[in-house]
Amino acid sequence: MKKKENNSSSGLKVIPLGGLEQIGMNITAFEYEDSIVVVDCGLSFPADDMLGIDLVIPDVTYLKDNLDRVKGFVITHGHEDHIGALPYVLRDINVPIYATRLTMGIIENKLREHNLMKGTKRKVVKFGQSINLGKFRVEFIRTNHSIVDAAALAIYSPAGVVVHTGDFKVDYTPVFGDAIDLQRFAELGKKGVLALMCDSTNAERPGFTPSEKTVGKTFDSLFEEHKNTRIFVATFASNVDRVQQIINTAYKFGKKVCVEGRSMVSIIETARNLECIKIPDNTLIDIDQLKNYPDEQQVIITTGSQGESMAALSRMASSMHRKITIGAGDTVIFSSNPIPGNEKSVTKVINELLRKGADVIFQDAHVSGHACQEEIKLIYTLVQPRYAIPVHGEYKHLKAQAKIAQSLGIDKENIFILSSGDVLELDENSARLTGKVPTGAILVDGLGVGDVGNVVLRDRQHLAEDGIMIVVMSLDKYSGQLVAGPDIVSRGFVYVKESDELIEEARQTVDEALQKCLDRGITDWGKLKNTTKDALSDYVWKKTKRRPMILPIIMEIT
Numbered sequence: 264m265k266k267k268e269n270n271s272s273s274g275l276k277v278i279p280l281g282g283l284e285q286i287g288m289n290i291t292a293f294e295y296e297d298s299i300v301v302v303d304c305g306l307s308f309p310a311d312d313m314l315g316i317d318l319v320i321p322d323v324t325y326l327k328d329n330l331d332r333v334k335g336f337v338i339t340h341g342h343e344d345h346i347g348a349l350p351y352v353l354r355d356i357n358v359p360i361y362a363t364r365l366t367m368g369i370i371e372n373k374l375r376e377h378n379l380m381k382g383t384k385r386k387v388v389k390f391g392q393s394i395n396l397g398k399f400r401v402e403f404i405r406t407n408h409s410i411v412d413a414a415a416l417a418i419y420s421p422a423g424v425v426v427h428t429g430d431f432k433v434d435y436t437p438v439f440g441d442a443i444d445l446q447r448f449a450e451l452g453k454k455g456v457l458a459l460m461c462d463s464t465n466a467e468r469p470g471f472t473p474s475e476k477t478v479g480k481t482f483d484s485l486f487e488e489h490k491n492t493r494i495f496v497a498t499f500a501s502n503v504d505r506v507q508q509i510i511n512t513a514y515k516f517g518k519k520v521c522v523e524g525r526s527m528v529s530i531i532e533t534a535r536n537l538e539c540i541k542i543p544d545n546t547l548i549d550i551d552q553l554k555n556y557p558d559e560q561q562v563i564i565t566t567g568s569q570g571e572s573m574a575a576l577s578r579m580a581s582s583m584h585r586k587i588t589i590g591a592g593d594t595v596i597f598s599s600n601p602i603p604g605n606e607k608s609v610t611k612v613i614n615e616l617l618r619k620g621a622d623v624i625f626q627d628a629h630v631s632g633h634a635c636q637e638e639i640k641l642i643y644t645l646v647q648p649r650y651a652i653p654v655h656g657e658y659k660h661l662k663a664q665a666k667i668a669q670s671l672g673i674d675k676e677n678i679f680i681l682s683s684g685d686v687l688e689l690d691e692n693s694a695r696l697t698g699k700v701p702t703g704a705i706l707v708d709g710l711g712v713g714d715v716g717n718v719v720l721r722d723r724q725h726l727a728e729d730g731i732m733i734v735v736m737s738l739d740k741y742s743g744q745l746v747a748g749p750d751i752v753s754r755g756f757v758y759v760k761e762s763d764e765l766i767e768e769a770r771q772t773v774d775e776a777l778q779k780c781l782d783r784g785i786t787d788w789g790k791l792k793n794t795t796k797d798a799l800s801d802y803v804w805k806k807t808k809r810r811p812m813i814l815p816i817i818m819e820i821t
Contacts, residue, residue: 274688275422277458277652280702281305281321283683284658286464286602287344288704290321291427291654295420298397299333301326301358302416302427306347309706310604320348321683322703326356334396338362339429340413341369341530342501350377351707359384361394363403363412365503368533390414390444405444407434409475409502409632411539415448422690423457426646430462430655432472432631433638438479438504439539448645457689459648463656464633466663471637473630478598479508481628486516489594489622493558494518497568497576498598500526502632503534505598506564510542513562519548523587524566524575550586563587568599570608580615591620598628603657636667643671650694651678652687722812729811730755732803734773734795738786740821745781747820749773749795756803756811765806772802788817 275295282289287307293300307319326333335358338346349360350373360383362370367387374380388394390405400419407413408430416427426448435442465472486494494513498505506522513520520542522528534540553561567576576595578584589595595616601609609625616623634642643651651673653664661680668678679687679694684702688695736748751770776798780791795815804810 273421274690275420275425275457276697277425277460277681277687277689278325278700279654279681279683279685280323280325280700281307281683281704282344282655283661283681286656288319288321288348289345289655290323290348291460292326293399293418293420293425294332295398295422297332298399299326299329300396300399300401300418301333301336302418303339303345303429304336304347304349304352305342305344306707307344307704318347318707319704320351320707322701322705323352323356325700325702326352330356332397333358334399335359335361335394337394337396337401337416338366338370339416339427340408341366341410342430345430346370346373349373350379351705353379353383357382359386361386361388361401363388363390363414364537365410365412365534365539366414368537369501369530372529372533388414391447393419404447405441406431407437407443407475407632408432409499409504411439411503411534417447417451423649424451424455425458425460425689426451426456426648427460427654428462428634428642430464430633431638431642432634433641434472434474434476436474436476438475438507445641445645448642452645452647456646456648457691458650458652458694459643459646460652460654461639461642461664462633463639463653463660463664465631465635466639466653466656466660466667468635469637470635472633472635475504475508475630475632478505478628478630479511482508482512482596483515485594485596485624485628486512486518490516491559492592492594492622493561493563495563495565495576495579495589495593495595495621496598496628497565497595498629499568500524500530500566502599503530503540506531507540509562509564509598510540510546514543514546518560518562519552519556520546520562520564521548521550521553522564523550527564527566553587558592567612568597568609569602569605570610570612572608577612580612580619589616589619589621593619593621595621595623596628597623597625600629600631639664639667640671643668643673648673649677649691650689653678653680725810725812726755729809730757731812731814732756732769732799734799734813734815735818736777736795736815737818737820740819745774745777749777751799753811756809757807768806769799769802773799791815791817 278292280290289303289305291302388403393400393402402417404415406415415429418425433443496509565575567574579587579589651668653661665678684699686698688697731754733752735750737746739746776794780794792815796813799813
């Protein structure tokens with residue numbers, strides 16, 4: 264595709280390339296004349312109907328087409344839905360990355376894994392610091408979230424300032440670091456803010472999100488209650504503050520802590536190197552050292568709080584873990600809420616744990632990392648934006664935030680609920696949708712990026728629902744006569760040994776249809792294959808009311 268021409272108008276364009284109407288895959292382009300700055304570059308996890316897909320990344324065709332104008336990626340925090348697509352996108356769009364300390368540490372782990380460290384420019388930015396990127400200046404503002412070093416962004420352009428909150432909550436007593444810099448939001452509001460892009464995840468929930476520190480008190484009482492058992496705590500790999508509190512409580516009770524799950528081990532190691540987590544001496548032990556301590560002295564922090572089949576907790580629950588098995592007398596604490604869509608998987612793991620005799624606690628050991636209604640109102644009141652652009656959430660969440668903005672006096676005409684690909688053009692006097700850019704989801708399966716599309720997914724769905732029947736036949740090259748076959752092999756359709764009669768009748772049906780064609784002198788392979796498909800499909804539908812995939816294979820014998 265040829266490069267897009269620069270638009271003659273000098274408004275600021277806000278172009279979400281993903282992350283709206285869903286939780287995950289957050290990426291937004293900000294464009295002013297010859298400069299494009301990209302905020303975040305996240306992935307999302309596959310839906311149930313995406314069979315065999317590992318993860319989903321955004322389609323960045325628009326950025327590829329305008330590569331010479333892209334100045335850099337600015338990252339708000341280190342969660343997968345904001346950084347996970349970077350290793351895939353950087354292969355085509357190799358521009359510098361700007362992020363805070365821990366966020367950059369986690370990104371660098373990913374770049375090492377994908378051998379991209381040498382070729383990628385990176386700059387660690389401190390809170391309060393600004394970076395100049397073409398026509399833009401981007402300032403990092405301290406916020407609180409369920410991971411350390413989360414930032415909001417003030418994006419300065421000649422058209423005005425846009426404040427992007429990133430994922431945030433207002434936590435006056437954070438576990439690590441300082442509270443959100445509300446003063447800076449207020450200062451920006453006094454100077455004048457063109458638009459506010461605010462986290463909508465909890466926009467339906469009234470009140471305030473409790474401080475992360477409240478979970479620490481819950482752990483204290485749970486550990487007191489179960490002091491004579493081995494304790495497992497399942498939480499998100501990236502929730503460093505939660506891990507810190509579990510370690511603090513374990514230390515108080517004289518227990519040893521083992522961290523299990525590859526992603527969690529990696530993030531905790533990075534946080535420790537950057538001094539974002541403080542672990543008392545002789546508290547953390549390796550998984551192989553567990554056998555040296557009695558059960559009541561062990562605390563195992565693990566991944567798998569969302570019921571992921573390959574995560575450590577799921578493997579322990581199904582007795583597939585090589586080193587740890589959960590059984591009677593163990594206590595398992597779920598320190599997270601199921602992400603929408605994961606409820607079934609989580610329930611399955613809980614049921615397996617209960618069957619094994621473990622005591623499972625899945626209430627009150629979690630607080631959200633996202634702002635509820637009162638905190639959203641606080642940010643709006645401080646920033647006083649001219650335009651409101653709700654972000655980060657499904658449509659119902661965005662709509663809930665739009666209502667909050669209206670209740671605070673922002674005109675309905677000045678609130679924009681965008682879809683991925685919309686181009687919103689802003690200046691001091693007006694805001695309007697001016698077009699669409701290509702967006703979509705690129706599917707990652709193993710090492711293949713984008714090689715599985717809708718057709719392949721449809722075939723996988725078909726195979727999963729009805730199975731496959733393969734018809735093999737051999738034709739004489741010169742006479743065109745059927746020399747061998749047709750033989751039928753099936754997988755995922757019926758159990759062949761118990762369905763001899765059905766398969767034999769199906770074979771005869773295909774044989775008759777083929778002979779009719781050959782008797783009429785038809786030797787075109789395409790027509791023979793279609794005849795085979797039609798005859799077999801009709802027969803199988805009549806007999807079973809199923810439509811397996813039918814794959815005819817013709818071999819030529821000389």
